[in-house]
Amino acid sequence: MKAVVVEQYAPIDQIELKDVPSPLLEPGQLRIRVEAAGIGFVDGLKIEGRYQTRDPLPFIPGTEFAGIVAEAPGSPGGYEAGMRVMGMTRSGALAQEIVVQPEAVYPLPDGVAAEVAASFRANYLTALYALSARAMLCEGEQLLVLGAAGGTGTAAVQIGKLLGARVIAAASTPEKREFARRHGADAVIDYTQADWRDTFKQLTDGHGADVIFDPVGGDISLQAFRSIAWRGRHLVVGFAGGAIPALPFNLPLLKGGALLGVDLAQIPTREPDLQKRLMAQLTGWLADGRLQPVVGHVFALEDFREAFRTMQTRAALGKMVVRIAP
Numbered sequence: 583m584k585a586v587v588v589e590q591y592a593p594i595d596q597i598e599l600k601d602v603p604s605p606l607l608e609p610g611q612l613r614i615r616v617e618a619a620g621i622g623f624v625d626g627l628k629i630e631g632r633y634q635t636r637d638p639l640p641f642i643p644g645t646e647f648a649g650i651v652a653e654a655p656g657s658p659g660g661y662e663a664g665m666r667v668m669g670m671t672r673s674g675a676l677a678q679e680i681v682v683q684p685e686a687v688y689p690l691p692d693g694v695a696a697e698v699a700a701s702f703r704a705n706y707l708t709a710l711y712a713l714s715a716r717a718m719l720c721e722g723e724q725l726l727v728l729g730a731a732g733g734t735g736t737a738a739v740q741i742g743k744l745l746g747a748r749v750i751a752a753a754s755t756p757e758k759r760e761f762a763r764r765h766g767a768d769a770v771i772d773y774t775q776a777d778w779r780d781t782f783k784q785l786t787d788g789h790g791a792d793v794i795f796d797p798v799g800g801d802i803s804l805q806a807f808r809s810i811a812w813r814g815r816h817l818v819v820g821f822a823g824g825a826i827p828a829l830p831f832n833l834p835l836l837k838g839g840a841l842l843g844v845d846l847a848q849i850p851t852r853e854p855d856l857q858k859r860l861m862a863q864l865t866g867w868l869a870d871g872r873l874q875p876v877v878g879h880v881f882a883l884e885d886f887r888e889a890f891r892t893m894q895t896r897a898a899l900g901k902m903v904v905r906i907a908p
């Protein structure tokens with residue numbers, strides 16, 4: 583089968599597409615024919631060996647995928663050959679086939695395209711978990727989304743609207759702000775401007791942000807926390823800007839505010855029942871069309887490097903997806 587193979591931790595330009603043997607199927611596992619894989623920020627870090635955990639070399643990158651069950655001896659987890667699924671794994675999705683435990687996949691509602699499914703689970707589950715289970719976002723509250731045209735940011739804009747919040751989307755370019763508006767933001771803001779907090783204050787009539795969804799980090803996070811409303815909740819989602827900010831403890835005291843961590847990777851083991859409930863809510867919204875996940879750009883497998891480059895150069899609108907099966 584064809585697969586992207588990381589033999590040495592290196593920038594994406596040095597990573598090759600190779601012909602490798604199909605993975606072995608062990609009892610209780612499923613073989614999936616991968617149709618599409620979503621590229622996440624973490625995948626880029628893993629390839630370069632810069633993520634907090636390192637995959638042993640050589641490895642096939644790619645954590646999120648959608649495809650068709652090709653082999654399911656004994657029907658593990660109730661899955662049968664021919665069923666369409668979406669899944670998340672530690673690695674291996676940028677390949678024509680992947681072998682996984684049944685717990686790694688989720689049945690795909692009818693009519694959802696593989697590209698959509700492959701860009702869905704990580705970002706939308708992160709957004710729903712963060713906004714509803716951690717921040718308890720309420721109808722009518724002011725939600726500030728940083729990096730609002732990125733993968734998790736776009737999901738937070740859409741989920742924020744579904745939960746009834748007023749969504750203010752912060753992004754660095756007019757194109758990105760327009761993208762966020764198209765996907766539901768009520769107002770947009772250019773957070774590269776020195777006075778963006780004044781503009782934000784006006785946009786919320788002096789109230790500030792009840793909830794901040796923050797996948798960006800760095801100095802922007804500190805500035806945003808200073809714009810939080812009384813009893814506001816700041817969700818720590820990621821550090822796409824590179825720097826991990828240090829918040830002076832007097833700020834939460836003065837603002838009556840809370841800093842809340844979000845880690846999707848730990849939800850399946852620490853809160854499995856909650857994950858099931860959130861996935862049921864998401865797939866329900868998917869099935870009835872209330873949620874239409876945003877696919878940023880779809881690349882052919884041969885062009886996988888371009889998918890990573892687009893994300894790594896801050897040029898991505900929405901999530902990048904690689905189409906694997908024709």
Ligand SMILES: NC(=O)c1ccc[n+]([C@@H]2O[C@H](COP(=O)([O-])OP(=O)(O)OC[C@H]3O[C@@H](n4cnc5c(N)ncnc54)[C@H](OP(=O)(O)O)[C@@H]3O)[C@@H](O)[C@H]2O)c1
Pocket residue numbers: 622623624704705708729730731732733734735752753754755758797798818819820821822823824844845846847893894895896898900901
């Ligand atoms: N906690 C969790 O469970 C969880 C789950 C998924 C992802 N994450 C993390 O969340 C972060 C964002 O992921 P994502 O998928 O949303 O990424 P993304 O699609 O690349 O979006 C990140 C956004 O951050 C902004 N940004 C600011 N400085 C940047 C820089 N130097 N390089 C790239 N982007 C920069 C960009 O918006 P502007 O240009 O508008 O500033 C960009 O749109 C990552 O750190 C990822 O690891 C965490």
